[in-house]
Amino acid sequence: MAEAHPDTTFPYPIPARYQCIKLLGHGGSGLVYKAYDQRLKRDVAIKFARSPSIVSRHRLVNEARLLSSVDHPALCRVFDVGEPEIPSSSLFMVLEYIEGKPLSKLQKLMSVYDAVKIVHSLAEGVCRMHAAGYAHNDINPHNIMLRSSATSKHPSNKEPVLVDLSIAAPSSPASIQRDVYQLSSLLLSLLTEMKPEQFFNQPMTHRNRLPSELSRIIKKALSLEPNSRSRSCDALQQELGRWLHRYQFRQRVIKLGAANAVIAVIAVLMFIFLREPTTEHVLDGYSTEQNHYAHALVFAHYFQHLASDGQTQKAAEQAELALNHFDDSVSDRPDKLQYHMERADFILNLDRVFSNAQVTTILLNAINEFGEPENYDDVSTAHYLLAKMYLGLARLNKEQSHLVERWRDSAVRSVNAAIKHQPDVDRYQELQNEIRQYQSRGGTD
Template sequence: MAGGTDHRLIAGRYELSTLIGQGGMGQVWTAYDQRLDRRVAVKLLRPDKVAGAEADELRRRFLRECRVTAQVDHPGLVTVHDAGTEDEDLYLVMQYVDGADLGDHLAEHTPYPWQWAVAVAAQLCAVLSAVHAVPIVHRDLKPRNVMVRQDGTLTILDLGIASVMDTDTTRLTHTGSPIGSPSYMAPEQAMGGAVGPYTDLYALGVLLHELLSGDVPFSGSTALGVLHRHLYEPPLPVRRLRPEVPEALESLVLRLLAKDPQHRPASAQDVYEELAPLLPGRSVPTGHPLDPTRPFLRPHAPWPDRAATPAPAPQTGPPGPARGQDVAAAVDEVKRLLGEGRITQAVDTLGAILPAAAAQHGEHSPVVRTLRKQYAATLMDDGQYRRALPELRRLADQRAAESGHADPQSLQFRYEAAQCLEQLGEPAAALAEYRTLLPYYENQYATDDIRQSLEIRRRIGQLLLALGDRSAAHDTLGRLVLDAERVHGIGHPFPAEIRRTLQWLGQVRG
């Protein structure tokens, strides 16, 4: 049906024009924004296309993901203009990108010049560096999700949509297979393990291999066959097919395609630094912010160490005692903003009022403790895990100092901190935190504590998969499914999902 036309009006302003793409997740249309008289792209997703997903939950996650995605400010990402629901559809309105997708670009230029491949990868690293700093994991990086614009710059599409279409870290569909494109799927993603920035770097390695050699490193007649090769076969070094490719570039591709995430480059920033010497020569900028020469001196470079420190809390008013007098009013304002779903604005208000509240009432006062708990929870809900992590750790330490390390509230803060580490792509640190927490919950007899211990064990299994320890992961999940069935019942979704993961692991391992 690609190329079809329609004149349906979405949200009273976006008139659909031509169908330009469709797949398992929905359709993409060119459209016209009647209010601003401009061409846009509209992606329509149907909740009923996702087996077993609750429509209301899907809508909530879709809108949250669109909001988080819209926070990423980078010229290499398609701009999100609007999002919402229309009848049975979820819609996402995006900037219309004039150009060709990278798959078509490769097909029209074979063999693809290796210098072009380096420039493509360097641009993608700049985008991924910004995306991973949020943190967001794309999960489905492939040539069809990359547009080459007329001026040669690249734009990444479909950021965050893959995570919206499935509810849990495993990213398994209800038929037991992982969401994504098998040819570009990292081993940990194929096994249903925890994903992170390292997952996108593997897909970047597949994409680079394809640009240099003309084909993906692993192909096959079935998805299972392809995923099995990702897990167990070494990729063919590209210089055997293209001797003119520099050795340094071949080495980088092989490290990006490492089976174990810990053997891949540490970050998109590090990959860019390895690609930089292969790019056309430029002088090095000073590194000062707002340096207008930087785009010319080092085009598309990511900001160094951008992901290393939390973003400062925005200041929405003057600090000090004058601001402190408005604490009560700010609390009411935060409640109103949260009630209206304006989470980002609530985060900014809380971040600005906390120093004034601490100065007025004292850091350990009930009002400051309540504000800090709300701030951490709202940061989590807004996807700002890097900023939430130190707040949660502070809350956990304060509570443990007062009530002991087994205090339920302190344990909950530590659990949420482990979730932050997981989302930030630090699987080893998250695994260590979950393992430390687990005994506290296993020694309890309350139903909620038992269920929490089961959830922690599930996360441990998924993180073991992400770290490449498949045997330990299989043992962990195998013991877990029996305990989960005793607690929840055999037909409950929780043990059923773990059984699907184990069955899929058995297929892939076999």
Template sequence: MGGLASSLLSLAHTLFGPGICPGDWVWATSTAGALIALFPVLGSVVIAIIRKGTGNRYDMTTLSIFGGIGLVAALVFPWLLSLGVSETYRAAFSGGASGLSGAEMSTLDKDFCSWVGVQKEYLGGGQNVYETLFYPTGQGLSYGLYLVLLLGLPAASLLFVMLQARTAFRRGPKWPSRFIWIPFVAMFLFSAGVEANTAVHLWLGFLPFSVLGIIPVALVGPPPWSVINRPERPRPEPEPYRPPPSQVAQTPPPPPPPPLKNYNPTSVAPAAEPAPLLAAAPGPIPAPPGSRNAGGGRYRRIKQLGAGGFGTVWQAHDTQLNRTVALKIAHAPDRDTEERMQREARALAAVSHPNCVRVYDLVEENDGLALVMEYLEGRPLAAIVDGHGPLDDIAAGRLWATMAGALAAAHAKGVLHRDIKPSNIILDPGGLAHLIDFGIARSKGDSKLTATGMMIGTPDFVAPETAMGSQASPASDAWQLAATISYALSGQPPRGTRETPMAALMAAARSEPMSCLPARSAHSRLLIASLDADPRRRPTLTAVRREVEGWLSRVGKSADGPVTQFVPRQTR
């Protein structure tokens, strides 16, 4: 390594070694420090390139590779080269074999400045870093200046090496950046044997190039969302234990089961279909069409909450369980309406999440089929933004993280919402958000209800692929949620408003650019990624939730706090 260090010094002297104060070799030492600073930069660039293909998959192989790169790039080469440069100057001062040419050695004897003196003595004849800091002699630079230079310069360099590492690990957890900066800290500690004046000028060259080193790492760019969202390869299942043949031969076969008493093959019932998952709330299970529970006056209506082409929603009182519920009543239901309500009941019963409205029952009322749901006292997000103005970044971040978790829970049960919009998010008096109206939700395999040719969703908040007639997916739900968050931050749909629903639908199908995104929001970059026209490039809801919760944590806010608080209207 001594020969490599002397070659590095010769190269540095050739690149930049002006014959001015403090001396050509003093300048060359700083140039050598700049060249040494390229090794951590190179390590971060290589890691960023590898992550283009691996994303956030940190298995034993990738961790070993990243750890090896950090060890070599931030510890081994910088430490050995720094030590080798110092040994080269010490050998030149003592008259030993330094590895420098005769012409180079002759210039080391020159005296350029009064505070430097002869260069080979200044660079190779003093105390090392450890001795200078703990056993100062009063020679050379003042002790206070040594403290600033020998501790402040490495500390500033460490900050920018950490920024290089974090840039290499963008769009993922930050803890793997330790593979770079922890070896760098070790390199600084191990360099205590370097001659103090040599170390000062090495760090003077190292620092500016560690600052500039962030640029090439940033130019590599983060891994694409399609790689980050790629599911991990399943681990192969271990093969079951198989006893050796000798043991199998010695093991007696199991005795036959005893005969069943009164066995009659014709009395065996056919296999039943698996029952749907049920909601966590109490109440009768959603029954299939044709076997509905009769309401029987159990639900006493209090006031109408809303009405539309589909039916009416009432606030009601459950007289048997003494609780307030919401009745969603479909007027004059036909077969398709019955199936739609049954589908909504199944979807909500399958999802158990505190921010999804819960279903209790499906009953026959006097004026139509009724879905009995949890009653949420509050106001829609659309009314909040309309009446009080857009949300700030903290409130919008909490809303995004909460709704992403609710939708991810629905997707885990195979349920798509397909109509996420500001009016389908209710904020209760405590400021907590709830996702409602799974009326057009569809479970996997429920395809016969999509052959009607109807457009599903609200045009201003429909994903481009859905507007073009493609099948809805978790990515389209994620797009609609991002569009809703953009509305909460700006007060307008991301594509702006159109005169007619058909014009809005055509704008969605053509993937027209987003003209009304919030300009100064901290969530702008994540919104742009989540509203990408290509579903494959969008971050998943899990990735969005992780990013937003990480941002909230960095600004000192919790993700589970209220979105907003308001005083509910007094009922008369």
């Protein structure tokens, strides 16, 4: 039978300045009520230790001392600690009232940027705790409130606040590592709804929600290997901060690039929508991945002009931007073959501004992300694309005969697989002939 608690009256008498409004919740550490402080004219949260025992009283006092010693927006502020006006009763703590909802009540996944921003803010608060000599020990969505604003309903404008530090304790290397693990586990859950064990068993399941750099950061923080994991909360917070900074920088560059290439934007968007006709208005349902894809084509188009004009440095900068957006579009929709094809065609022209070694690395990463052709709806075209990329690797490494032979053989197998699926496609036959001619020339162009 569930334990009953009064909803609109405090469980113990406390000073009359506090007017009870309602029970907010209860858990293992105590009861929390919303109240109105009539003296200071503000809403507050009042937390009572769950029982008058020495242990529960000690926990409440410890939590109050910790909150009063560390100041950060991600940590709930404490205003007072008091004793109810009856003997042998519970202590109470007067806290900042957080207007908002628990993170656990989110109805849908937030954007990748918003999720990283929230965990980054939490990590900053936890770093302050560690600097003060404490560890949280219980970072989870139930203990996190999203502070809402009266003027905004967007998640990115909601500050996260840790509201329960009842089991916080003096820090140790193990407890600090536990906090780092819980923060990264929280980020993983916000992005993919996966648990760490699922993530390590199926790391590519949610590529559309987990960009490769974030995947690396999370894997490092969750690692059980002492030499490879994030050693401190500071390290995790700084890596997330750098990711946010790069993301914001790219968004600013996008706006500037779009302004400088407005004609190219219009042309590319017309090309996209004409190639993929729809009966709806062209901007209806314009998704994030289409946005990344459109920007990728814009920067790729601008790159071609700059490279043709001999402006190598500027062309390389545009190429980097194009690659970032191609990568994002592939991450958003890893199953969309068209995005892989456009990216591969772009990469195969990068030797105009990058070294062969650099292009080889970029192309190998693209092949790794592409995966198995059987994972795509159009298997024959997938094999054909893989053959083109392997042939590109052979040409990029033509000075190293052992590499040329390896990539050329892979290209042969892939194009043969494409022809086996669809023997009458001209471009497959043409690529097969191109590979044969490359073989007959001994790998030279």
